[in-house]
Amino acid sequence: xxxxxxxxxxxxxxxxxxxxxxxxxxxxxxxxxxxxxxxxxxxxxxxxxxxxxxxxxxxxxxxxxxxxxxxxxxxxxxxxxxxxxxxxxxxxxxxxxxxxxxxxxxxxxxxxxxxxxxxxxxxxxxxxxxxxxxxxxxxxxxxxxxxxxxxxxxxxxxxxxxxxxxxxxxxxxxxxxxxxxxxxxxxxxxxxxxxxxxxxxxxxxxxxxxxxxxxxxxxxxxxxxxxxxxxxxxxxxxxxxxxxxxxxxxxxxxxxxxxxxxxxxxxxxxxxxxxxxxxxxxxxxxxxxxxxxxxxxxxxxxxxxxxxxxxxxxxxxxxxxxxxxxxx
Amino acid sequence: xxxxxxxxxxxxxxxxxxxxxxxxxxxxxxxxxxxxxxxxxxxxxxxxxxxxxxxxxxxxxxxxxxxxxxxxxxxxxxxxxxxxxxxxxxxxxxxxxxxxxxxxxxxxxxxxxxxxxxxxxxxxxxxxxxxxxxxxxxxxxxxxxxxxxxxxxxxxxxxxxxxxxxxxxxxxxxxxxxxxxxxxxxxxxxxxxxxxxxxxxxxxxxxxxxxxxxxxxxxxxxxxxxxxxxxxxxxxxxxxxxxxxxxxxxxxxxxxxxxxxxxxxxxxxxxxxxxxxxxxxxxxxxxxxxxxxxxxxxxxxx
Numbered sequence: 197x198x199x200x201x202x203x204x205x206x207x208x209x210x211x212x213x214x215x216x217x218x219x220x221x222x223x224x225x226x227x228x229x230x231x232x233x234x235x236x237x238x239x240x241x242x243x244x245x246x247x248x249x250x251x252x253x254x255x256x257x258x259x260x261x262x263x264x265x266x267x268x269x270x271x272x273x274x275x276x277x278x279x280x281x282x283x284x285x286x287x288x289x290x291x292x293x294x295x296x297x298x299x300x301x302x303x304x305x306x307x308x309x310x311x312x313x314x315x316x317x318x319x320x321x322x323x324x325x326x327x328x329x330x331x332x333x334x335x336x337x338x339x340x341x342x343x344x345x346x347x348x349x350x351x352x353x354x355x356x357x358x359x360x361x362x363x364x365x366x367x368x369x370x371x372x373x374x375x376x377x378x379x380x381x382x383x384x385x386x387x388x389x390x391x392x393x394x395x396x397x398x399x400x401x402x403x404x405x406x407x408x409x410x411x412x413x414x415x416x417x418x419x420x421x422x423x424x425x426x427x428x429x430x431x432x433x434x435x436x437x438x439x440x441x442x443x444x445x446x447x448x449x450x451x452x453x454x455x456x457x458x459x460x461x462x463x464x465x466x467x468x469x470x471x472x473x474x475x476x477x478x479x480x481x482x483x484x485x486x487x488x489x490x491x492x493x494x495x496x497x498x499x500x501x502x503x504x505x506x507x508x509x510x511x512x513x514x515x516x517x518x519x520x521x522x523x524x
Numbered sequence: 525x526x527x528x529x530x531x532x533x534x535x536x537x538x539x540x541x542x543x544x545x546x547x548x549x550x551x552x553x554x555x556x557x558x559x560x561x562x563x564x565x566x567x568x569x570x571x572x573x574x575x576x577x578x579x580x581x582x583x584x585x586x587x588x589x590x591x592x593x594x595x596x597x598x599x600x601x602x603x604x605x606x607x608x609x610x611x612x613x614x615x616x617x618x619x620x621x622x623x624x625x626x627x628x629x630x631x632x633x634x635x636x637x638x639x640x641x642x643x644x645x646x647x648x649x650x651x652x653x654x655x656x657x658x659x660x661x662x663x664x665x666x667x668x669x670x671x672x673x674x675x676x677x678x679x680x681x682x683x684x685x686x687x688x689x690x691x692x693x694x695x696x697x698x699x700x701x702x703x704x705x706x707x708x709x710x711x712x713x714x715x716x717x718x719x720x721x722x723x724x725x726x727x728x729x730x731x732x733x734x735x736x737x738x739x740x741x742x743x744x745x746x747x748x749x750x751x752x753x754x755x756x757x758x759x760x761x762x763x764x765x766x767x768x769x770x771x772x773x774x775x776x777x778x779x780x781x782x783x784x785x786x787x788x789x790x791x792x793x794x795x796x797x798x799x800x801x802x803x804x805x806x807x808x809x810x811x812x813x814x815x816x817x818x819x820x821x822x823x824x825x826x
Binding site for chain 1: 553558559610613621623625626627629630631632634636637638640641643644645748754755757758761762765769796797799802803806807810811814
């Protein structure tokens with residue numbers, strides 16, 4: 197017990213230390229990298245939401261983009277209609293998405309495997325057409341989501357992108373820290389039990405359906421936060437910002453990170469941001485045609501996804517742990 | 525009255541295309557217990573092969589069988605070199621249940637990227653081989669054009685052929701047997717792996733036909749990111765689930781039902797609700813009858 201507390205405290209300081217490092221790094225790199233950093237932080241939140249759902253409670257969602265959209269629209273509506281402060285927009289996004297998640301989860305808990313995957317996929321395919329129908333959601337153009345300029349106290353040199361980076365990183369750090377603790381709590385253990393052996397879990401007195409709905413709700417809340425962050429970095433919310441490819445990219449990121457542990461989440465997030473750039477430089481070097489340049493990122497991501505599923509199905513982090521154990 | 529007839533015709537036509545897609549999902553599900561989310565990508569690829577034939581030989585009639593055959597070859601290839609390895613590799617561990625789903629997703633991405641490599645991301649066009657102007661009765665125009673008639677005839681013929689293969693031939697018997705009880709089939713001397721590959725090939729052919737017909741039924745445009753194909757995937761899946769993922773008859777029934785319901789919603793309620801209707805229909809069926817409207821006897825094993 198004593199150990200647990202100590203590791204809790206050290207983890208907390210670990211997160212703070214990580215935050216300080218981010219702060220220093222954020223100050224020393226150029227604008228583009230800072231912007232990419234904000235995107236990485238957004239992906240960290242989104243991917244961890246999928247890892248929580250898939251890796252810990254065994255439910256698959258191919259339509260997380262839809263939940264991100266709920267968060268993004270929620271934040272933008274709060275900002276535009278009530279002129280709410282930024283933090284309130286994010287909190288609202290989390291709550292709204294979690295509410296949707298609870299509704300979806302109630303249905304999802306009855307489905308399993310491919311049925312759930314297909315249903316969420318259908319949702320992600322249909323989402324743009326649904327969002328297009330409502331006037332107050334701004335149709336095809338969507339809504340503007342402007343969080344305003346960074347506070348003057350941070351100095352004149354403080355750029356908007358750096359402000360995005362700060363907000364996104366802080367949000368990611370807080371949610372990671374909270375999620376770490378949650379997964380080590382009773383709920384985390386219950387979810388893992390359900391994933392490994394849902395019948396045994398039920399026999400042990402766990403209310404499987406209720407726990408699954410809870411997992412879906414928490415996951416949706418995180419997805420909503422990620423959606424608000426995403427909308428912040430691109431300053432708008434529109435159906436086009438949450439395409440099917442986003443949902444697939446998030447699922448890919450989760451698998452590359454290793455769906456069973458939270459530890460690798462940064463791997464997936466960095467990969468998703470880095471791959472377009474890597475693809476670009478490869479295409480440049482070999483002097484590829486326009487067709488190849490456009491499709492190389494997709495090829496790399498999908499190839500990586502398939503290789504991961506084939507060779508390190510539990511993700512690189514878990515694989516390394518496993519190897520160490522074998523050696524000892 | 526006339527409007528009801530027209531709506532009915534539109535629904536049956538689109539429903540019959542969804543039926544092909546649903547059948548290809550059911551065939552794959554029955555043979556390998558995988559819901560193949562790459563099905564739309566495979567259909568898209570075979571449609572592009574068809575496009576290439578139309579381009580070179582200027583004949584849709586040649587392109588249709590070419591698309592079907594290439595679809596079959598591609599699907600069989602994927603099953604042989606990819607799915608078999610994958611299912612052997614990841615049959616245990618925490619992500620065993622989602623690995624096939626994720627893998628077919630990766631496959632979808634790969635196929636789209638390949639299409640982009642060779643044909644680019646811009647729209648290409650397949651001219652409809654027959655007139656898309658409806659027949660007219662007196663002063664009114666029927667929503668039944670020669671092209672729609674072709675679709676209906678082609679789909680019914682394919683369904684007849686499939687039924688014949690399944691019910692009257694040895695290979696059809698082997699397909700049914702290895703879907704129902706793979707272990708026993710193996711003992712009875714059926715080469716289950718080979719039969720599975722054949723199931724995938726049939727699915728690929730059905731998908732190729734669906735892609736060619738859907739493109740000609742729509743505006744003829746074709747692109748790797750086409751929404752039509754995402755919708756084909758979603759509606760195919762929904763139709764297959766409505767009918768029951770295990771039943772070919774169910775897939776056809778589910779698809780026609782879905783096509784009709786969507787057509788009536790489109791005409792009488794409005795385009796905005798089409799997708800929501802499909803989604804609600806899916807959820808209702810999943811909650812009320814998870815095994816599908818036409819499911820085989822209880823007691824079948826998953």
